[in-house]
Amino acid sequence: MNFDLSEEQQLVSDSIERFVLENYALESRVAIVKQTPGFSLGYWQTMSELGWLGLPFSEDDGGFGGDQLDTMVLMEQFGKGLVLEPFLASIVLGGGVLKRVANEAQRKAWLEVVIDGSKQLALAYAEPDSGFEPHNVAIAGSKTNDGYTLTGTKCMVLHGKTADAFVVSFRTSGGVVDQSGISLALIPADREGLTVQGFPTVDGLQSSELTFDRVSVTADDLLGEIDNGFGPLNEVINDGILAVAAEALGAMEILYKDTVAYTQAREQFDHPLSDFQVLQHRMVEMFMEYEQCKSLLFRATMEVAAGGDDAQRCVHALKHLVGKAAFFVGENAVQTHGGMGVTEELRVGHYFKRLLVIEAQFGNTDYHLDQFSA
Amino acid sequence: MDIKLSNEDLSFETEVREFLAGNAYKDGEDPNKWRMDWFEKAKEKGGWDVPKWPAKFGGPGWTPNQHYIWQKETARSSTPWDMPFGLSMLGPVLMAHGSEEQQERFLPDIRARKVNWCQGYSEPGAGSDLASLKTKAVLSEDGSHYVVNGTKIWTTMAHIADWIFCLTRTSDAGIKQEGITFLLFPMKQEGIEVKPIITLGGSHSVNTVFFTDIKVPVENRVGVEGKGWTYAKGLLEHERTGIAGISNSIVALEDLKQKASSVKRGNGSLMDVPSFKSKVAALEIDLMAVEYTELRSLATASAGTAPGPESSILKLKGTDIQQRIQKLTMEAGGQFSAAWGGTNAGPDFARGGMGGYMSSRVYTIYGGASEVQKDIVTKKVLGIKSTKK
Numbered sequence: 001m002n003f004d005l006s007e008e009q010q011l012v013s014d015s016i017e018r019f020v021l022e023n024y025a026l027e028s029r030v031a032i033v034k035q036t037p038g039f040s041l042g043y044w045q046t047m048s049e050l051g052w053l054g055l056p057f058s059e060d061d062g063g064f065g066g067d068q069l070d071t072m073v074l075m076e077q078f079g080k081g082l083v084l085e086p087f088l089a090s091i092v093l094g095g096g097v098l099k100r101v102a103n104e105a106q107r108k109a110w111l112e113v114v115i116d117g118s119k120q121l122a123l124a125y126a127e128p129d130s131g132f133e134p135h136n137v138a139i140a141g142s143k144t145n146d147g148y149t150l151t152g153t154k155c156m157v158l159h160g161k162t163a164d165a166f167v168v169s170f171r172t173s174g175g176v177v178d179q180s181g182i183s184l185a186l187i188p189a190d191r192e193g194l195t196v197q198g199f200p201t202v203d204g205l206q207s208s209e210l211t212f213d214r215v216s217v218t219a220d221d222l223l224g225e226i227d228n229g230f231g232p233l234n235e236v237i238n239d240g241i242l243a244v245a246a247e248a249l250g251a252m253e254i255l256y257k258d259t260v261a262y263t264q265a266r267e268q269f270d271h272p273l274s275d276f277q278v279l280q281h282r283m284v285e286m287f288m289e290y291e292q293c294k295s296l297l298f299r300a301t302m303e304v305a306a307g308g309d310d311a312q313r314c315v316h317a318l319k320h321l322v323g324k325a326a327f328f329v330g331e332n333a334v335q336t337h338g339g340m341g342v343t344e345e346l347r348v349g350h351y352f353k354r355l356l357v358i359e360a361q362f363g364n365t366d367y368h369l370d371q372f373s374a
Numbered sequence: 375m376d377i378k379l380s381n382e383d384l385s386f387e388t389e390v391r392e393f394l395a396g397n398a399y400k401d402g403e404d405p406n407k408w409r410m411d412w413f414e415k416a417k418e419k420g421g422w423d424v425p426k427w428p429a430k431f432g433g434p435g436w437t438p439n440q441h442y443i444w445q446k447e448t449a450r451s452s453t454p455w456d457m458p459f460g461l462s463m464l465g466p467v468l469m470a471h472g473s474e475e476q477q478e479r480f481l482p483d484i485r486a487r488k489v490n491w492c493q494g495y496s497e498p499g500a501g502s503d504l505a506s507l508k509t510k511a512v513l514s515e516d517g518s519h520y521v522v523n524g525t526k527i528w529t530t531m532a533h534i535a536d537w538i539f540c541l542t543r544t545s546d547a548g549i550k551q552e553g554i555t556f557l558l559f560p561m562k563q564e565g566i567e568v569k570p571i572i573t574l575g576g577s578h579s580v581n582t583v584f585f586t587d588i589k590v591p592v593e594n595r596v597g598v599e600g601k602g603w604t605y606a607k608g609l610l611e612h613e614r615t616g617i618a619g620i621s622n623s624i625v626a627l628e629d630l631k632q633k634a635s636s637v638k639r640g641n642g643s644l645m646d647v648p649s650f651k652s653k654v655a656a657l658e659i660d661l662m663a664v665e666y667t668e669l670r671s672l673a674t675a676s677a678g679t680a681p682g683p684e685s686s687i688l689k690l691k692g693t694d695i696q697q698r699i700q701k702l703t704m705e706a707g708g709q710f711s712a713a714w715g716g717t718n719a720g721p722d723f724a725r726g727g728m729g730g731y732m733s734s735r736v737y738t739i740y741g742g743a744s745e746v747q748k749d750i751v752t753k754k755v756l757g758i759k760s761t762k763k
Contacts, residue, residue, distance in 0.1 A: 131639050131708065155718065156709045177640070201714050202713075202728040209719055268502050269502075278748075335738060339496070339501060339528050339580075339740070341739070342573050344572045356732075360709040369649065
């Protein structure tokens with residue numbers, strides 16, 4: 001067993017850390033959030049040029065042959081700056097499905113342009129009543145001569161407004177909550193009958209809702225086998241969980257370290273706040289939560305990358321622990337910063353807001369505890 | 375001990391319900407006119423427009439049980455918005471420590487909701503340690519006025535307030551609690567700059583306020599110079615009981631249950647999911663207990679003892695409950711709670727749910743952070759004195 005990053009991973013990590021330090025100070029981030037499309041096209045281009053967008057794709061697909069561990073290294077650094085660019089949406093989620101099940105023609109048409117950043121993908125799987133279950137799919141494809149037509153709504157589609165195409169789950173057989181009978185298709189954003197309504201989320205990112213009004217899905221659009229879409233979809237969601245858990249870890253590191261620094265600088269009752277034992281112990285606990293998350297992140301990511309039998313359980317455990325820690329670290333960072341902690345002026349609140357969104361994404365803390373114990 | 379309300383209390387409860395139902399806001403009504411009429415009618419009931427004021431100052435002079443009934447009933451009815459600063463905070467200070475002239479000058483306008491007040495307490499360097507405040511008030515040589523310079527922070531509604539009641543430092547001699555003076559002055563004047571602070575819920579209610587050479591006539595000083603801390607402390611205890619918000623939490627919990635019941639999970643609703651249900655139940659149990667902690671505290675008050683350190687327990691427990699309600703509401707909205715403006719599917723209540731949760735974090739910070747409340751209980755209730763050198 002070895003917990004060290006490879007030389008290459010270390011280089012990537014260092015270079016992303018530098019990028020975040022140079023470009024993602026709070027004021028810069030706030031400025032990017034305010035302009036359309038809610039992230040920096042320039043940074044997106046830079047990420048492509050530095051090869052980051054190709055990290056988790058095979059060399060045959062034009063990538064660098066990395067795995068979940070490489071994505072983890074990148075996302076942890078992104079989490080320290082709350083990076084806004086659609087890496088998760090386009091590379092981990094949309095690209096994650098394509099690299100697993102796309103046919104030759106689909107790979108040719110999409111992977112090169114996704115990796116060079118000129119096109120973006122997004123993943124549309126959640127529905128108004130699906131709760132946190134990715135296999136709860138109500139949108140049914142009605143059979144046509146050449147494929148299907150879809151009518152219904154997909155919700156909370158990350159970075160949907162800027163996506164050029166959507167990976168969409170829909171039902172081709174079985175009941176609403178069956179894992180079998182789910183199929184996947186790649187549908188261009190300009191397909192007739194498809195409407196994309198964008199809106200911001202509390203963390204400054206961009207989400208969207210997709211309305212399908214008799215949208216046609218042709219045989220060429222289908223991704224992978226009919227009825228067997230849940231397997232790859234679930235794998236991609238697991239990748240998404242690993243990615244946001246790594247991002248959350250980076251954000252929690254900032255939160256606990258900022259809190260330690262603030263209590264040493266802020267004086268009340270003629271003492272720095274860090275003199276008070278109740279705050280000292282609180283910060284020790286924040287640090288412990290952070291370290292525990294790091295351990296489980298390593299465990300789950302290695303287990304998934306190795307295709308281990310325990311992978312799914314580890315992912316549930318990780319999402320639960322990270323959610324719990326996110327509340328603990330976030331709430332205490334804000335509380336310890338006092339009034340300043342609840343303003344837009346300090347970064348702690350911004351980091352906490354991102355953690356809240358992560359907590360509710362891909363199933364929340366309680367959901368994954370239930371799944372773990374099921 | 376008797377858990378039942380007396381017949382007098384029961385008929386009072388009916389009277390309150392009838393009043394509230396008869397004066398509820400009706401669709402299409404001019405909200406401002408309704409608001410002013412409501413207070414007028416409440417006044418005609420015998421001081422119901424100033425429930426907490428003593429009879430001597432035109433209040434209803436209610437018993438603790440009557441206050442409890444009023445709180446409970448108003449929490450679940452449509453009542454006009456009101457600001458606590460003049461009514462519940464400055465009012466009692468003026469009644470206890472203001473001159474007769476000040477009482478006549480300020481109380482009627484507070485009661486008529488004509489003048490909006492804000493509270494100038496915290497400063498950038500004086501938060502939990504409020505007594506270390508530095509805003510200076512220097513008495514002029516002829517003794518006719520003070521000149522005030524300094525900065526206040528977290529001043530709620532300073533941007534719409536007409537007047538401020540403000541803690542200022544008039545002396546550095548002795549311990550820091552001494553040398554604090556309680557002054558009143560208008561907000562709309564040259565030399566006062568109000569800068570908004572945007573909080574994490576995205577809203578603007580608090581401000582930083584800068585004072586440059588503000589002249590305050592000595593007749594606007596409440597009580598004695600240097601005794602302002604004593605007056606302010608009493609007021610803080612008042613504030614801490616008020617912000618426990620227990621009656622509102624009881625209504626909010628019912629609301630939460632309804633919201634969660636409307637969220638589909640599997641074949642049932644979120645209220646059928648054991649992990650969620652048990653969190654709601656645990657919250658309800660805490661709330662049942664704190665409701666009676668408040669009643670016990672009210673009973674003490676009726677026996678003539680001033681609300682003392684037990685008000686600190688109410689603030690700690692009450693704000694914890696308020697935060698948990700916000701958190702569970704956010705959880706009930708699931709990932710839809712992340713939405714920030716714009717339209718989206720999912721339950722209506724979910725929109726902005728995370729913003730609401732973030733806003734609720736301030737409950738355990740304002741009006742004396744939870745850590746400070748616990749220090750007060752440690753010293754005043756448990757009687758523990760620090761022996762640290």
